[in-house]
Amino acid sequence: MIRSLRGRLFAGLTAIILLTGLAGGLFAHHWAFNEAIEMQDSVLIQIAGLVQSGSLTGGRELHGVDEDAEVWLIDQPAAPQAADDGLKQLWSLKDGLALATRKGQPIRVLLGTRLDGTRFAVAQRTSVRDEIASDMAFRTVLPIAALIPCLLLVTAIVIARSLRPMVRVADDLDGRRADDMTSLPVAQMPSELNPFIASINGLLQRVRLLMDQQRRFVADAAHELRTPITALSLQAENLDPVDLPVGARDRLSALRQGIRRTMHLLEQLLALARQDAGSPDEATMPVVALDRVAKEVVAEALPEAVNRSVDLGFARVEPVAVRGEAVMLAAVVRNLLDNALRFTPHGGRIDACVYRDGTTAILQIEDSGPGVSPDEIGRIFEPFFRGQRPEGDGVGLGLSIVRRIVNRLGGSIDAVNSAEAGRTGLRVLVKLPVSADRA
CATH class of the missing domain: 3.30.565.10 (Histidine kinase-like ATPase, C-terminal domain)
Structure with missing residues (x-):
């Protein structure tokens, strides 16, 4: 499961781009393929028009009428019964576009009749037509395929730039001292981040109040305790000239050591409170x-x-x-x-x-x-x-x-x-x- 907001946005937009590109590519390929087939049918119709008007003539079979598309021009023989089985089937068809088979290969054929009554056929192998149509369809889809990585790159850049204010806020918080409770700037931030920043600023203010209360308490407590501790220290010093038993003298020494340690603690607490009082300019x-x-x-x-x-x-x-x-x-x-x-x-x-x-x-x-x-x-x-x-x-x-x-x-x-x-x-x-x- 992706927990990163950036990762979720990128994964979601990537899926949308890929699905849209795939659907658009399939549609474009299908459309371009059909358009290429129709264009080749138009080529057959144009050649047939030239033959029918007498502008293009040939013998029994004229190859290379359109060498790139491998279009053939076939004239009907004077004795149709002498033709092979494939041609007999071909000449049995009516004028117009049709599908047939010649020499074991499927062909697309356009049959027509000249003004003198002779018949002709303009034919093209189906495999050649499909190859030409597929090549044209591939060329149509190629720009879409090349556009998808560009869109993914642009998406990643846009997401990174859109989330940059959040990164700046995080860097600002990470680079602060532990006692820096100044509010985060709201000016130059996207409006969507304003509630989030306002909540953080409110939390910082509450923490600052708690820290101030704690500092004041420590400073006041240490200051108030200095007077009785100093008095205890003076009383312990006054007992030095007194003749005390050895056991009492040992207890007095332990008492004075405890008083010194307590006084040292109070001095350190006051020093700590002074350092926490504020940041100097x-x-x-x-x-x-x-x-x-x-x-x-x-x-x-x-x-x-x-x-x-x-x-x-x-x-x-x-x-x-x-x-x-x-x-x-x-x-x-x-x-x-x-x-x-x-x-x-x-x-x-x-x-x-x-x-x-x-x-x-x-x-x-x-x-x-x-x-x-x-x-x-x-x-x-x-x-x-x-x-x-x-x-x-x-x-x-x-x-x-x-x-x-x-x-x-x-x-x-x-x-x-x-x-x-x-x-x-x-x-x-x-x-x-x-x-x-x-x-």
Whole structure:
């Protein structure tokens, strides 16, 4: 069963064209065949008229009166009884057109009588007549047969052009970001698609309202929870000078760790809500030196790397400018470094790279951790995904925030497991458009 609308239209119109062409071809062949037979009868009548008027004379049998049509002129012998059986049957017929047999072959014959009373016959083999008629009929049908493929090609082109607006709408939807809920254009669209586009626009508006409500809820909830969590953190800090038993001190440490993790979650939720608040105008965004931002963030992360005995530094750094807020770019580098530090073991290594490749700015962070399993590497940019080996106080939002910032800046991000020279780890590659202006 054909599910494609284009396929259904083409199959239906193809069937109509073929059936119409077949019926028209059969009718044209039959009509042309009969017309050719009538024309050959007219040739016999014209030759008979010439013979009857005396303009054309011959002996007993004059062959080649019309060589192309193989027409014979036969005179009746003076003694009809001396003729063979075939001629006896021929001369027994009345004047006019008739069918007869001569020498075992069917013929079409026209018998006539001259003014002096002698009889004659103009004959032609039926096989020759049929061959000539068939050839003329075939030549008549040939243009119809040649026209059918042309009609099929034109039909395919018309269907493709007619469905092109639907393809453009599909391409528009496929090329959008996940948070782009702008309405589809209705202007330059066929009127038949207007109800369909109106329904999609209505759905996009409803989804946008739901997403806005969700963003506001997340931002409000995170903001409201910051005050009590901060108060709990201060109370836990106030318990440090108090002389507590070992068991109580352990429970206090677990409480403070939980508070820090909750505070980190709230900060990440607020950052996520800020990134989802709206799309910036690329023309109004400032030009920022990506290499300078990366150097500052790496310098901030060095103390933590030293505490973990991790070798953190640049493997390659080049001046390159991009459009975007410095805070947003710093959040990208910081979250990537936090993720790398969390999974890199003691004595490991983290290499950062910032360079330009044509019109693309490259930011690469590669660690020497265990990497990500092939089943999970496609999900690491999903919110709250921590995988089967969660480490530290992470909540699974850092890489999701990075991807949303990169998408807003018109870039792309990808993560692959690296295995070079016996070294394992995760390599995250961020690509951003290079700005033509200087930072």
